[in-house]
Structure formats: C-alpha cells, structure tokens
Amino acid sequence: MHKFFFKSLILFLVIAFSSCAFKAKNSSIGMSGENLIALNKAAAEAKISNPQKKQYMFFKFTENQKAHFSNVRYKKSGAGLSVRISFAKNSIPKSGESVFTLGFLFDDDFSNGTLKTSIYSRKLVTGNFSEFESEDFRVVFSIAQNDIVPAGFFVYGNAKFKVTEAQITEAALGWKNENIPLFAFGPSGGKIKWDFNSADFSDAKNLFPDQNIPTRIMPKIEIGITDSDYIGTFKNQKRITFSAGSEKLSIRLSKNANSKTLQTSALKNPFEKFELQENKELVKKLIMKPSNPILAQDTEGKVLYPLKTDLGLINNWPQKNWRRSDYEIFEWELFPGVLVFDFANYKIQNQFFTRIAYFVEKAGYKGTLVSDDFVENKHGYNAHDYKANDLANFFSLVEQENFQINSYEEILKEILIANKIIQKDKDGFKARKGAVVSFTRESPEYLRHTFMAHESWHGIYFTDEDFRNIVATCYNMFDEDSLNFLKKFWETQPGLGYDTNDEYLMQNEFMAYIMQQSFSNVRNYFIQVAGRGSVNRIQPESAEYIRSTNAQAFVDAAEILNSYAFDNWGLACGRVALIQRME
Structure with missing residues (x-):
C-alpha cells in the first residue's frame, strides 16, 4: 500500500505544483516558539476542508526549529516529531480506504528553497481513518541520534482533518490509550493500530542503544495501568501478564501504583514484540523512551x-x-x-x-x-x-x-x-x-530472595512513618516470652551481635524477621530457629517455649503486618515485588 500510495501522491504533487504557485508563508501552527512555514494553502490553514481537492499539507521547519530538533536528537538518543490530528468521522468516505499518512521532508526535497515537484520514496506512518476510534489523536515519528534532521513534514488524508499541534519531543516507540491516544514510531515508520494489545519494539535498535556503555544507556519502557478497585487477595492477587520477546512477565496489581518502569537492561530481548495477555484491557500505556543521560557513568567512571x-x-x-x-x-x-x-x-x-x-x-x-x-x-x-x-x-x-x-x-x-x-x-x-x-x-x-525481602522491609520501615507505627503496635502487644527468645537470639548468634538496648533497631528487626518469608512459612521458620543446636545450648528454655506454643505469637503478628502491607501496597510477607518473571 505504501508504494502505491506514494506514487499517487507524487503524481498529484507534479500536477499541483506545476499548475499553481504558492508563496511560502507562516502556518497557523507553531512549534518551538515560531510558526511553521506553510508550503501550500492547506498547510497555511492547517486543515483539509475538501479532501477531494486538497489532500495534503506541507510544512517546513525554520532554522531555529531544525536546530532545536538537532539538539534534542543529540541529547536524548533521538528525537521525535509529535503531531496532533483532529478529524470528523462523518467526513470519512463510505467506500474505499480512508488513508492517513505522515512523512518527513528533507533538504534534498527542496531546490532553491522551493519544494520539488516530485519527491522520492521514504518511510511513512500510515493509518486508516475508518479504523480510528477517536477523532483526536497524536502521532510521534522519531529519528535516531545519527539520522539526518528533517527539513519539515507532510500529512495526507482523504477525509476532513486538522493538524492542531506540532511539537519536538524525545524519541518514543509504542502507544498511550489515554485521553488523547498517542502512537509512537521509530525511523522505520509503521501503521497505526487501535487494538492496544501489543507493541512492536523491534525498531528500537535503530533508535536507542542496545547495550549500556559509559556514555549512553539502554532505554526504559513505561507501563500505565488503570485504577482497579479490587486487586484480589494476597493469596490470589489480580495481575497482568505479557510476553517480552522470549520472556513472560506478570505485574501484580496494587492500589495507587499505576505506573511501572521496565528497564530494557533488565530483559533478555527487549527489542522485540511485546504481547499483552491476561487483563490486557487494564493497560493504558506501553511506550519505550530514552533513559536520562545522567544515568550513564560520570567523567570519572x-x-x-x-x-x-x-x-x-x-x-x-x-x-x-x-x-x-x-x-x-x-x-x-x-x-x-x-x-x-x-x-x-x-x-x-x-x-x-x-x-x-x-x-x-x-x-x-x-x-x-x-x-x-x-x-x-x-x-x-x-x-x-x-x-x-x-x-x-x-x-x-x-x-x-x-x-x-x-x-x-x-x-x-x-x-x-x-x-x-x-x-x-x-x-x-x-x-x-x-x-x-x-x-x-x-x-x-535462595538467600538472595530472603535477603531482598528482609532488607527491603527495612527500607520501608526507615521511610514510612505509618508503617513504623503499625510495627510498634505489634511489637508492644507481642508475647513477652517470645520477644525475649528473639532478643537473646540476636544478641548471641555469631554474625549478628545486635544491640538489644536499641528499641528502634529491635522493632525494625522484629518486623523484618517475621516478614522476610511467606506468611505460610512464618510458623515453620521460627520453630526451625528454636530447634537449632546453637540456640538450644544458649537458651534451651525459651527455645522450648517457642516450640511448645507452635510459634503462635509470630503467626499472629505476621497476620497483622501482612494484611497492612497488602492493603496499602499489594505486597505480602516474603514478597516485596509486583513484577516477576514467569517460568
């Protein structure tokens, strides 16, 4: 379709530019503080009122706009042109294909500052107006860091539509299905699709670094999730699943945490197609963007x-x-x-x-x-x-x-x-x-998993006062004999040597030792600790007390802390992650 369409467009250009002259003037659309240069009447008005006669708009960048494009391209590992389109569904032809196309113009498309009467084939972003579900949407067309900076752009369509906004942005790939839908493409272009079931990131290799080097790092993927009143239970938590190339991942839902950042350096094959699967309708954004340059090594490595x-x-x-x-x-x-x-x-x-x-x-x-x-x-x-x-x-x-x-x-x-x-x-x-x-x-x-849970609960304790308060409540109502057992364990076991007079430390460790394993394993863990030879030699009576009570005090505390963590963050004992790789 692209080749046939573009041949038709070239023929139309030959007729239009040979039959009438149009003196370039300011368009009604501004970008980077200056109006775009309109190369035809439709571009000056930034709209097509009669698609049977005016099927295209040609815009040229000013020198300052080109410089801005070049600067963003250099700083952000690429740059994109964002164009906002508005159209009327009742203007779409009832028969035939309702074409939309966006493409770049380059310096060699011009002769002495005038657009040539025919231009060569190039990569395009295309779509079908009859498939578009919103009358207002944005398209981002990106170029890589080493690509030629465009001299302008054109849009084409056989429906009534307007260009209502144009901006230079950071490069992007993917989509947002939010108030104003956005579709982002790399240098290879592509077709606008409205199913929002997948994102093809294969063009990312032409746009972003595919490995971390001292001066540049790999991009990130932003995943937006709609609010959900019900996220399930900690034993059966609602989740979104998706494939990322050869890997399969899941995202557990949590309250008030609807934006996820997926670093491509975490994945085996990030520059491939992503397919949403379970609860895919909850995903409202799946878009790849450059990482902040500050994340690379500094000048001293x-x-x-x-x-x-x-x-x-x-x-x-x-x-x-x-x-x-x-x-x-x-x-x-x-x-x-x-x-x-x-x-x-x-x-x-x-x-x-x-x-x-x-x-x-x-x-x-x-x-x-x-x-x-x-x-x-x-x-x-x-x-x-x-x-x-x-x-x-x-x-x-x-x-x-x-x-x-x-x-x-x-x-x-x-x-x-x-x-x-x-x-x-x-x-x-x-x-x-x-x-x-x-x-x-x-x-x-197996220890890394436990260490991560244990240390991460400490991280929450350090930074969240409400969590510290609920921990203090559990600690102060905790069975005294069970607490004495725990303090003696911390005080006497090799490699620990905690200061048991430090109340802040005691409450913090009390919480972390309970929450470092799954709720179902809390009882077994403390019974196992009470069964260790070194523990029984040092504190035989208190170890026997833990076994005789079946570590019930620890289970009771775990139930309170587990419920609080799940209700507030979607986390649970032994589980401090919302995203996980699936086998």
Missing part, C-alpha cells in the same frame, strides 16, 4: 544515579547489563528514595558498608569508626540496610575526625549526596529522606 525499577527484576538482572562491573544501583519505584545496591561479591560490599555496619549496629562498636583491618578481616553482614540519619552521622564523624575512608566509601558518599539522602552542611552532614539496602551476587539464589 562512577555510577551515581539509580535505575528506577521493581524489585522483582533485580535478582535475575543480566549482570552484563550493569553499568559497572562491580556494583549496580536501583531505586525502588514503589518507594522512591530507597536505593538498592547489588554487588558483584562480598568483598566489594564490605568495602562499601562494613565500617558503617559497626558504626550503626554492632554492640561495643556503635558510634565509632573501625580500622581498615576491620573492614578487610571482620564480618559485617551478608546484606545491609541503613537509614538516612545513620548515614549522615557516619560521614559527619568521618569529617570531624578527618578519618581516611576507602574509595568505595567515597563513592557511596557521592551517591547519597547526589540522590538527596544526605546533605552537606556547615556542621558535617544532615539527613534528608531515603535509605539504602544491599546484597550481593555471591549469595546463593
């Missing part, structure tokens, strides 16, 4: 800013797609300000956090700065979590004592400042908002 994501994708994130080989940083999309570090191994994690661990939590060391020998040879934790206030206090003491920290701790300080978790002031550092949690690739898969 450091990665300071996180990739926004759901936690369910981190464990199996292809390590080859990390922006650095030693660590990657994520931001929990559900809880902005909670940074999640994934490290290549324990040694690197220790360099980042062991000294902080002793400063914040280790009995006998709290508030002190241990030596590098400690960091190298003593055990901190296999996973970590810290609130903004503790991090600010640590770096304030470092500055006050003029203490020499290692290079990774210096990077951590830069990351915390860049992400507004701590802030430099005249007296050292002060806390702003946020928290950090971490684990490593060296941990086995």
Whole structure:
C-alpha cells in the first residue's frame, strides 16, 4: 500500500505544483516558539476542508526549529516529531480506504528553497481513518541520534482533518490509550493500530542503544495501568501478564501504583514484540523512551544515579547489563528514595558498608569508626540496610575526625549526596529522606530472595512513618516470652551481635524477621530457629517455649503486618515485588 500510495501522491504533487504557485508563508501552527512555514494553502490553514481537492499539507521547519530538533536528537538518543490530528468521522468516505499518512521532508526535497515537484520514496506512518476510534489523536515519528534532521513534514488524508499541534519531543516507540491516544514510531515508520494489545519494539535498535556503555544507556519502557478497585487477595492477587520477546512477565496489581518502569537492561530481548495477555484491557500505556543521560557513568567512571525499577527484576538482572562491573544501583519505584545496591561479591560490599555496619549496629562498636583491618578481616553482614540519619552521622564523624575512608566509601558518599539522602552542611552532614539496602551476587539464589525481602522491609520501615507505627503496635502487644527468645537470639548468634538496648533497631528487626518469608512459612521458620543446636545450648528454655506454643505469637503478628502491607501496597510477607518473571 505504501508504494502505491506514494506514487499517487507524487503524481498529484507534479500536477499541483506545476499548475499553481504558492508563496511560502507562516502556518497557523507553531512549534518551538515560531510558526511553521506553510508550503501550500492547506498547510497555511492547517486543515483539509475538501479532501477531494486538497489532500495534503506541507510544512517546513525554520532554522531555529531544525536546530532545536538537532539538539534534542543529540541529547536524548533521538528525537521525535509529535503531531496532533483532529478529524470528523462523518467526513470519512463510505467506500474505499480512508488513508492517513505522515512523512518527513528533507533538504534534498527542496531546490532553491522551493519544494520539488516530485519527491522520492521514504518511510511513512500510515493509518486508516475508518479504523480510528477517536477523532483526536497524536502521532510521534522519531529519528535516531545519527539520522539526518528533517527539513519539515507532510500529512495526507482523504477525509476532513486538522493538524492542531506540532511539537519536538524525545524519541518514543509504542502507544498511550489515554485521553488523547498517542502512537509512537521509530525511523522505520509503521501503521497505526487501535487494538492496544501489543507493541512492536523491534525498531528500537535503530533508535536507542542496545547495550549500556559509559556514555549512553539502554532505554526504559513505561507501563500505565488503570485504577482497579479490587486487586484480589494476597493469596490470589489480580495481575497482568505479557510476553517480552522470549520472556513472560506478570505485574501484580496494587492500589495507587499505576505506573511501572521496565528497564530494557533488565530483559533478555527487549527489542522485540511485546504481547499483552491476561487483563490486557487494564493497560493504558506501553511506550519505550530514552533513559536520562545522567544515568550513564560520570567523567570519572562512577555510577551515581539509580535505575528506577521493581524489585522483582533485580535478582535475575543480566549482570552484563550493569553499568559497572562491580556494583549496580536501583531505586525502588514503589518507594522512591530507597536505593538498592547489588554487588558483584562480598568483598566489594564490605568495602562499601562494613565500617558503617559497626558504626550503626554492632554492640561495643556503635558510634565509632573501625580500622581498615576491620573492614578487610571482620564480618559485617551478608546484606545491609541503613537509614538516612545513620548515614549522615557516619560521614559527619568521618569529617570531624578527618578519618581516611576507602574509595568505595567515597563513592557511596557521592551517591547519597547526589540522590538527596544526605546533605552537606556547615556542621558535617544532615539527613534528608531515603535509605539504602544491599546484597550481593555471591549469595546463593535462595538467600538472595530472603535477603531482598528482609532488607527491603527495612527500607520501608526507615521511610514510612505509618508503617513504623503499625510495627510498634505489634511489637508492644507481642508475647513477652517470645520477644525475649528473639532478643537473646540476636544478641548471641555469631554474625549478628545486635544491640538489644536499641528499641528502634529491635522493632525494625522484629518486623523484618517475621516478614522476610511467606506468611505460610512464618510458623515453620521460627520453630526451625528454636530447634537449632546453637540456640538450644544458649537458651534451651525459651527455645522450648517457642516450640511448645507452635510459634503462635509470630503467626499472629505476621497476620497483622501482612494484611497492612497488602492493603496499602499489594505486597505480602516474603514478597516485596509486583513484577516477576514467569517460568
């Protein structure tokens, strides 16, 4: 259809431009602060009133508009022309195809500033007015970073329609089915479809980086989901499923969390077709956009800013797609300000956090700065979590004592400042908002899952006052003998050594130990802990008490905390992810 149509258009152009002259003038449509240049009468009016006589509009960019297009193209890994179209359904011919077409004009389409009477074939965005479900829609036609900047554009259609708006935007692929439907295409163009069941991202390789390099990173996919009054139960949660190339993923629904960011670097084959499946009618946006350039490495090779994501994708994130080989940083999309570090191994994690661990939590060391020998040879934790206030206090003491920290701790300080978790002031550092949690690739898969849940619940506790209040309620009404068992366990087991006089720490760990596994496994977990040989040697009576009560106090607390987490965020004990890969 494209070839036949464009031949017809070329023939029409020859007749039109040879039979009458039109002096270029300002169109009624503006872009980037200037009016577009109209190359024919329909473009000047930005409408086609009689499709039998005026089937096209030709617009030329001003030099400033071309410069703006070029600038966006360079900064954003590509740029797009967004055109808004309005038409009247009653103007559509009752027979035959009602064609709509959008294409770019280039410098070599002009001779001495005048549009040539015939122009060569090119990539187009096409559609059929009779299939369009809305009389008002937008089309984005994108070019890649290294593509030639267009000199203008044209639209064609055999129905009454208007161009009501034109803008230069960042490049995009996909669609939005919202108030004004939007359809976004890459350099290869394509056909407008109104089924909203899929998005073909195969053209992304011509538009965005397909791997992370120091100066540029892979794009993101934004998924919009309509509000849902009922999301199911924590045992049977309502979800959306879709295929992403060779992978299948699901998104659990949650209240007030209707925007999801899917980083293409998390996927095996992101530049393929995505097909919506279960509950596909709930998806209102599926669009690929460039990532912010600030996410790439800085001039010194450091990665300071996180990739926004759901936690369910981190464990199996292809390590080859990390922006650095030693660590990657994520931001929990559900809880902005909670940074999640994934490290290549324990040694690197220790360099980042062991000294902080002793400063914040280790009995006998709290508030002190241990030596590098400690960091190298003593055990901190296999996973970590810290609130903004503790991090600010640590770096304030470092500055006050003029203490020499290692290079990774210096990077951590830069990351915390860049992400507004701590802030430099005249007296050292002060806390702003946020928290950090971490684990490593060296941990086995089953432990990574537990560590992620445990540390992430801490992240919520640090940053959500209402959650802290519900935890405090559970803690204060908790069975005293069961709590004493737990405190003794934390105080005496190797590698823990918690300060049990720290009430904030006790409530935080009480919550995380309960919520780190699924609700159905809470009873078994604490009975198993009470059955350990080392526990029975140290506290035989309290261990027997837990077994004799069948760990019921822990189950009761878990039920309260689990219900709160599901009602507020769609999460549950042992489950801190809304997006997951399906087998």
